[in-house]
Every structure is written in structure tokens, then in C-alpha cells.
Amino acid sequence: MKLVFDKGSPGRTGSSLPKMDVPDESRIPQSLRRSTKAELPEASELDVIRHFLLLSRKNFGLDTHFYPLGSCTMKYNPKFHERIAALPGFTLLHPLLPQLRRGGALTQGALEVIYETERLLSNLLGFKQFTMQPLAGAHGELTGVMLIAAHHKAAGETGRKVMLIPDSAHGTNPASAAVAGFETKEIPTDEKGNTDITALKASLDNSVAGIMLTCPNTLGLYDQNTREACNLVHEAGGLAYCDGANLNAIIGRVRPGDLGFDVMHINLHKTFSSPHGGGGPGAGPVGVADKLVPYLPISRVAKRSDGTYALEYNHDNTIGYIAPFYGNFSIILRTYAYLLTLGREGIPRISENAVLSANYVRQKLKNHFDDASRERTCMHECVFSAARQARNNVHAIDIAKALIEKGIHPPTIYFPLIVKEALMIEPTETESRETLDHFIEAMIEIAELAEENPEKFKSFPSTTPVGRLDETAAARNLDIANLAGQQ
Numbered sequence: 001m002k003l004v005f006d007k008g009s010p011g012r013t014g015s016s017l018p019k020m021d022v023p024d025e026s027r028i029p030q031s032l033r034r035s036t037k038a039e040l041p042e043a044s045e046l047d048v049i050r051h052f053l054l055l056s057r058k059n060f061g062l063d064t065h066f067y068p069l070g071s072c073t074m075k076y077n078p079k080f081h082e083r084i085a086a087l088p089g090f091t092l093l094h095p096l097l098p099q100l101r102r103g104g105a106l107t108q109g110a111l112e113v114i115y116e117t118e119r120l121l122s123n124l125l126g127f128k129q130f131t132m133q134p135l136a137g138a139h140g141e142l143t144g145v146m147l148i149a150a151h152h153k154a155a156g157e158t159g160r161k162v163m164l165i166p167d168s169a170h171g172t173n174p175a176s177a178a179v180a181g182f183e184t185k186e187i188p189t190d191e192k193g194n195t196d197i198t199a200l201k202a203s204l205d206n207s208v209a210g211i212m213l214t215c216p217n218t219l220g221l222y223d224q225n226t227r228e229a230c231n232l233v234h235e236a237g238g239l240a241y242c243d244g245a246n247l248n249a250i251i252g253r254v255r256p257g258d259l260g261f262d263v264m265h266i267n268l269h270k271t272f273s274s275p276h277g278g279g280g281p282g283a284g285p286v287g288v289a290d291k292l293v294p295y296l297p298i299s300r301v302a303k304r305s306d307g308t309y310a311l312e313y314n315h316d317n318t319i320g321y322i323a324p325f326y327g328n329f330s331i332i333l334r335t336y337a338y339l340l341t342l343g344r345e346g347i348p349r350i351s352e353n354a355v356l357s358a359n360y361v362r363q364k365l366k367n368h369f370d371d372a373s374r375e376r377t378c379m380h381e382c383v384f385s386a387a388r389q390a391r392n393n394v395h396a397i398d399i400a401k402a403l404i405e406k407g408i409h410p411p412t413i414y415f416p417l418i419v420k421e422a423l424m425i426e427p428t429e430t431e432s433r434e435t436l437d438h439f440i441e442a443m444i445e446i447a448e449l450a451e452e453n454p455e456k457f458k459s460f461p462s463t464t465p466v467g468r469l470d471e472t473a474a475a476r477n478l479d480i481a482n483l484a485g486q487q
């Protein structure tokens with residue numbers, strides 16, 4: 001397929017403007033004007049429409065295909081919530097519109113949405129209050145560990161520099177702790193897939209600021225030592241952080257605040273009906289227990305006694321701003337719509353069906369791939385190892401390419417790091433039994449091919465516009481024009 005730059009011909013345009021009938025009095029100084037013409041595509045409107053429509057058809061997304069990318073919760077986002085988010089009363093708002101003055105209260109509705117979503121999440125997850133501002137999961141983590149730092153600082157405990165992180169935690173956890181100025185210490189996972197309590201006990205002293213547990217952990221397992229780990233860390237004077245990005249596994253069934261966590265982030269763009277991927281807008285709200293409320297970022301949305309809503313900025317101990325204005329409002333709005341659509345009865349069914357789907361896939365595939373779930377019921381995703389196939393020189397990446405050959409999006413591979421040749425499959429609650437069966441069948445065929453004809457994998461994928469790339473070169477010396485030439 002040609003690039004849009006290669007279409008059309010010199011002088012062709014997509015629109016014609018009338019000749020200028022006023023003097024050219026641009027205020028841009030001569031020194032700042034370009035001396036050569038911008039090399040923009042010169043194509044007709046029809047050329048451009050066809051170009052982008054054909055490109056969009058090459059797009060691979062949830063609206064076209066099953067997408068079992070582990071730890072990402074690529075579930076279907078009902079279009080109804082997209083319609084709510086597109087209502088002009090919301091999309092035409094500007095963050096600097098007046099909040100409160102009578103007659104000018106144009107943002108009251110938006111503030112109410114933020115306030116009500118915050119209240120619903122606090123109740124659902126067992127926290128005192130949420131900040132809705134963080135713009136991604138990892139941004140929520142950073143906010144959360146900054147709150148932990150602020151708490152210790154206010155208590156005069158400046159020697160608490162160490163953040164304990166199990167090796168089954170998400171990779172962003174140590175990064176966030178390091179950015180906030182903590183040293184990180186790894187805690188091993190025991191043979192059942194839980195935090196190793198003996199190792200945890202041995203690490204506890206007055207240098208410990210807290211622990212960051214990923215719940216469920218990256219083996220797709222519920223950490224049965226969660227309460228004990230939180231208690232032990234509390235006794236040692238530290239705080240407990242919950243990485244709740246994979247809330248889809250427990251939503252409506254468990255309130256992490258009740259388990260002993262002091263602070264938690266969730267990913268609205270995973271669990272709450274918001275599209276994600278491609279670096280699009282996200283939201284990673286952070287919930288806190290009572291003792292961390294004073295440090296929450298500003299601004300905060302408050303409800304006044306007369307029923308109106310207002311942004312508050314005056315909190316002496318706040319960590320300050322972590323995002324402009326109120327965070328990614330349209331994601332919060334989708335979340336609100338989703339929560340109201342599902343209600344108290346619908347919300348627990350998310351996790352019930354997500355866990356059921358993952359265990360269905362696990363049971364059907366466990367004789368064909370090595371199961372990394374330690375013989376346990378998994379949560380929202382199941383983790384396998386391709387170690388058996390690797391003995392025939394068919395690695396996790398080859399299995400991913402074989403799935404692409406069959407038109408199926410691969411699972412997450414080589415993550416978590418504690419599983420060799422990891423295949424992390426998250427089917428989500430929105431897929432039908434038929435879709436899961438189709439995937440399972442494809443995986444079994446792949447396992448058989450790895451026994452019978454392992455050489456064949458090197459030719460995959462052959463059904464896509466671009467075949468197998470040198471992945472290092474693709475990252476380091478990306479050459480789009482050359483790629484386009486291959487198609």
C-alpha cells in the first residue's frame with residue numbers, strides 16, 4: 001500500500017479556496033516564515049478518503065477480533081457509553097468555565113459526575129476517598145507512593161526509604177517506587193504462588209516504607225497471604241499499596257480497603273468500559289484510607305450543603321497537582337455510565353464471568369501447555385509456559401506468530417518474568433463460549449504442530465501484510481516507507 005505522500009500529483013488539492021481579496025498582512029515575522037514549501041501530500045479528497053478508509057480496515061482491534069492480551073483487559077466497551085461520552089453538553093465544556101456563580105454554573109453537571117463516580121468507587125472498594133486525577137495506571141501508582149512518602153514525612157519518619165515488592169508484582173511497581181525516591185527490595189513468591197511470608201518477615205525493619213502487592217498477582221492468582229502481609233507491614237510501621245489495575249478479577253466481590261490496604265489504584269481504561277491501547281487517554285484513580293486523605297492531590301470536588309459542587313484547592317498537606325484540571329474527564333464519564341448501567345447486581349457478574357472464562361481456557365489447555373497456575377483456580381487470566389514447545393525450538397514468540405497466522409491476537413508473552421516462555425491469556429467476560437472454543441482449538445492445533453512440524457513456525461505469519469520482522473531492527477531503525485513497499 002502506498003503512503004499518502006506517494007498518492008496524487010503536484011498541484012492537486014482536496015479543496016479550493018477563493019482567491020484572497022484582502023492584503024496579506026500576516027503578523028508572523030519574515031525571519032520565522034518558511035523559505036521552502038512544506039512537502040505535504042498533494043492529493044484529491046477522494047484519494048485521501050480511500051487512503052484512510054483502507055488503512056482503517058487494516059486496523060486490528062477489539063471491534064473486529066478476540067484480543068486475549070493478558071494483564072490488559074481488552075474487553076468489549078459497549079457503544080452506549082461512547083454515546084454518553086459524546087454528548088455535546090459534556091464534550092463542549094472547557095475546564096475554565098465558571099463553576100458556581102449563579103447563571104454561570106455551566107460545569108455543575110461535570111463536577112457532579114466526578115463527585116458521584118468518586119463516591120461509587122470509594123464504596124465499591126472500601127476506601128475513604130479517591131482522587132480521580134491520575135492519567136494512567138502507572139501514574140496512579142506514582143501518586144499512591146507519593147502519598148505514602150508524604151505520610152512518613154509528616155510523621156517525621158524520614159528513614160523509611162525501602163519499598164517491598166514481590167517478584168510477582170507488575171513491572172511498573174518498582175519503576176513508580178523508584179521515581180518517587182524509594183529503594184526497592186524484591187520479595188520472592190512461595191511455591192503456591194503467594195507472597196513468601198518468611199522472606200517478608202526477614203525484610204521488615206524501620207527502614208520499610210511499605211509494600212506494593214499486585215492483586216491478583218501476575219501469575220493470575222489471588223494472593224492468599226494478602227491480609228497477613230498487610231498486617232505484618234503495618235506492625236512494622238509501613239503502609240500497604242494495592243495495584244488494582246486488574247480489578248476485573250475481583251470487582252464487586254472483594255473490597256481491598258477491607259483487606260488492610262491503605263492505598264490502591266485502579267485502571268478505568270481496563271475495567272470500566274473505556275477504550276485503551278495505542279497510548280490513548282487513560283485514568284488511574286487512587287483510593288485511600290482515612291490517614292492518607294490529607295495528602296490527596298488538589299483539586300478535589302466537594303459537595304456543599306446547598307447541593308452544589310465546587311472544586312477545592314485549600315488543603316495544607318496536599319501533595320499538590322499531579323495532573324492538569326480534573327484528570328481525563330471523558331474516561332470518568334464512561335465509568336460513571338458503566339457503573340449505573342450495571343448497578344449493584346451487574347457489577348459482581350463482571351468478575352464472575354471473567355474468572356469463569358479464564359478457568360475454562362485453563363482447563364481446556366492445561367494438557368497441551370505447561371500450566372503456571374500452580375494447580376490453583378486462576379482469577380481473570382491464566383498463565384502457561386511454552387517450555388515444553390521450546391524443547392522443539394518453538395518459543396512463546398513463535399506461538400504468538402502462529403496465532404496471528406490464524407487471525408487471532410496473541411496473548412501477552414514473556415510476562416510475567418518469573419515464568420519461562422510465559423503465555424498470559426486474559427479472555428475477559430465479554431467473549432462468547434464459541435469465541436473461546438475457537439481460540440482453544442487454535443491453541444491445541446498449534447501445540448500439535450509444535451510436535452509434528454516445528455520448522456513450519458519460522459514461516460509465520462504469512463497471511464498478514466507484513467511477514468516476520470527483525471524485531472530489534474523494527475524498534476531501532478524503523479523504516480515505514482520500506483515496510484509500505486513490502487505490501
Ligand SMILES: *Cc1c(COP(=O)(O)O)cnc(C)c1O
Nearest residue numbers: 071136137138170172243245282
Ligand atoms: C496495566 C497495568 C499497569 C499499568 O497501567 P498503565 O495505564 O498502562 O500505566 C499497572 N499494573 C498492572 C497490574 C497492570 O496490569
